[in-house]
Amino acid sequence: MTAVNGVGELTVEPPQERGDAARNRLRLLDAARTLIAERGTDAVSMDDIAAAAGVGKGTVFRRFGSRAGLMMVLLDEDERAMQQAVLFGPPPLGPEAPPLQRLLAFGRERLRFVDTHRELLSEANRDPDARYNAPFAVMHTHVRVLLDAAGSTGDLAAQADALLALLDADYVTRQLVDGGRTLDTLGAAWESVARKLCGK
Amino acid sequence: MTAVNGVGELTVEPPQERGDAARNRLRLLDAARTLIAERGTDAVSMDDIAAAAGVGKGTVFRRFGSRAGLMMVLLDEDERAMQQAVLFGPPPLGPEAPPLQRLLAFGRERLRFVDTHRELLSEANRDPDARYNAPFAVMHTHVRVLLDAAGSTGDLAAQADALLALLDADYVTRQLVDGGRTLDTLGAAWESVARKLCGK
Missing domain, CATH: 1.10.10.60 (Homeodomain-like)
Structure with a gap:
């Protein structure tokens, strides 16, 4: 950019x-x-x-x-930074950590990202095409590959869809604002479902 | 009504x-x-x-x-009919079937429902409050109770959220229209994730 x-x-x-x-x-x-x-x-x-x-x-x-333009640039830069950290960064996000540990770290990291950018991400959700944009496809592949490496079997694409739904901006916002949850309890919930799918 | x-x-x-x-x-x-x-x-x-x-x-x-008003009445009547079938109907949806069988039948039945009403359900999704309305809460409780009865452990509310995301109208529409999926393969995907969560 x-x-x-x-x-x-x-x-x-x-x-x-x-x-x-x-x-x-x-x-x-x-x-x-x-x-x-x-x-x-x-x-x-x-x-x-x-x-x-x-x-x-x-x-x-x-x-x-506009204000939205500036927020979009911040979102875009953070999205790139997170992709870098996931692909090339240190453990537990990066490739040197075991797959299940990477998967759990990814969930918690993404929850923080969504919390920071939830205004713009929720706005993007109003358009179904924007909801499933390029960053979503990258995350989906990442989660699917980690599920596979962590020993899950069955329909891994559907499992990735189900897991990523727990990181959706509207879902996270609703849990934080109306559900009395915190980023920490949401991270624990993600961990519980991810472990269950990997049988660990 | x-x-x-x-x-x-x-x-x-x-x-x-x-x-x-x-x-x-x-x-x-x-x-x-x-x-x-x-x-x-x-x-x-x-x-x-x-x-x-x-x-x-x-x-x-x-x-x-309006056209939307008529569609809303159809949606509402089908929603009630499905709730009746789930609570009081014959197996595999109703209470006489084993919990895992009921869970799998619920997924396939709801996919058909979503396919029939996806125009109106997608419209409702544009409003985050409408997305998580009373029927959603009923489904969430139903899925959570069945996960418990079918032997799942851990954060059952999060597991129900993850499973219900696979029945969301925008998700289903995207899988059917752009993803080349069918109601049958989506039903199989739901079954795969549900079985995985129940360890069966």
Whole structure:
């Protein structure tokens, strides 16, 4: 992903401006992450982010188009970071850990991810095509392969679908908000079902 | 459920009209069921239903308000019929069959139900509160109780959530339309996961 916007603005800018734009972009994303971690997504406005990054509000909109645009960039970057951690990172998420341990770690890690991004993920769920997008397909393969390696048998694709439903943004939100659950008890529930499927 | 409409029209009608209204209502619902079974939901219009029932189109709208209103009545009646069959009907759905057999039969029966009503159920899914409505709670309890009786252990509520995700209208539609699955292979997938959870 580059800082080039929808109309290709940066391709005609002089080098100095390109550097400023990239720096502003990073500064805004860092500010957004810090504020969201402190207050939760709902309590962070574009004004807050601009002020924390020390740039004008116009710059935020020039870089990201809208609040949803900025959130989408954060979601996308975190999605890539998680894929990296799963494929190449250290245990227990990464390939050096035993398959069942990786599977359990994946559930807990994804629950934290969903909690951070649940506003945008729930919005995406309103569109059935967005619900089953490329990241979903990657997760589905990952879970299926781990179920296989951890010794499960039977319809592994259906088992992966059933397990991933416990990480769905609407499901997680409902359990956290109305069901009185925590990320920890949801992680334990995921672990219980995953172990059951692997017979362990 | 009575034939009284939203503005209480029937309470001021003479007995003869009330009888006609009830008869028309039943005739329209029968016609709608027959046409949907023949052609699928998508290919049935209000005009078709009125013509098949031998009443004017105005009567259909007076009785049900809209196409969605008629479909909602069909959904509601089928939902009640399925609840009756599950609670009091003959095996394998009803209480005389062993728990695992009831669980497997429930999955296959619900897949047929979802296939018949998937248009309306998918629409309801756009609203997260409607997704987890009263019928969902009844199904969840039913599946949880059967998992317990069939010998599963661990977090049975999470297992029920995972299993019910395989019967979700959007999931089923996607598997049937884009995934090249059939109600039969989806029934086999449900059976595979259910057996796995029960260790059988």
